[in-house]
Amino acid sequence: MLTFYKIVSTQFQPEDKRKVTTHRLTEMKSRGEKISMLTAYDYSMAKLIDSAGIDVILVGDSAANVMAGHVTTLPITLDQMIYHGSSVMRAVSRALVVVDMPFGSYQGNPEVALASAIRIMKETNADCIKLEGGTCVKESVAKIISAGIPVMGHLGLTPQSINQFGSYNVRAKEETEAHRLIEDAKLLQSLGCFSLVLEKIPATLAAQVASELTIPVIGIGAGGAVDGQVLVMHDMLGINDGFNPRFLRRYANVGEQITQAVSQYVSDVKGSDFPSEKEQY
Secondary structure (H helix, E strand, O other): OOOOOEEOOOHHHHHHHOOOOHHHHHHHHHHHOEEEEEEOOOOHHHHHHHHHHOOEEOOOOOOOHHHOOOOOOOOHHHHHHHHHHHHOOOOOOOEEEEEEOOOOOOOHHHHHHHHHHHHHHHHHHOEEOOOOOOOOOHHHHHHHOOOOEEEEEEEOOOOOHHHHHHHOOOOOOHHHHHHHHHHHHHHHHHHHOOEEEEOOOOOOHHHHHHOOOOEEEEEEOOOOOOOOOOOOOOHHHOOOOOOOOOOOOOOOHHHHHHHHHHHHHHHHHHHOOOOOOHHHO
């Protein structure tokens, strides 16, 4: 068996520098190698995340929240997602880049869905797109895949449906909804989706889905038995400190460090300590 990662000071560094593709994600599932996935929305952060060895970068519609300050993901537009996607793509050399299709760009009309997906692929140069839903969007999924565009599905808590759900509580806890989720997952696989995100569902259900599907299943708040994990970069780095779900692990407190650095800069400027003689021409 090939070894694709080496441990350096407790951190994983990729030895395989090849571009990550949808096919390679399937290979990773087949050999039991977990898939790492994070969001990014701009050139600078995407470059850092890619160089750290992340497998998949999601240009998420969560940009509506963490970049634009909206309460939900609904307001972000197709043009804005294309802007973020193209910014990320200019930075990435290894990771697979997935761009979220925003609310209103694919629901209800397969022709509109295909046109939206084509715009994303042509104008961002991204590797694939992601959209939310199962049976209700099957025509759109089929239409997009028929054009040769790889699609990642998304089931469970689907934030674009928040007004229908009425809360961000765990989904599919009841037997009826759990059964429907399993059926939707199998449907998305049969339509040709290359991967699936499961958000905020019981770990036992997510494990069952991952074991019954041949495509990789990536979880967020879906336990550890799935094939990979995704987090929002602003959450895991502590830039967004107002979001504290059970599934979130903070790996840094960058927000506090930025505030302290800016505060020190303000103090130095007002006290005429910056710039010093060595920092002048």
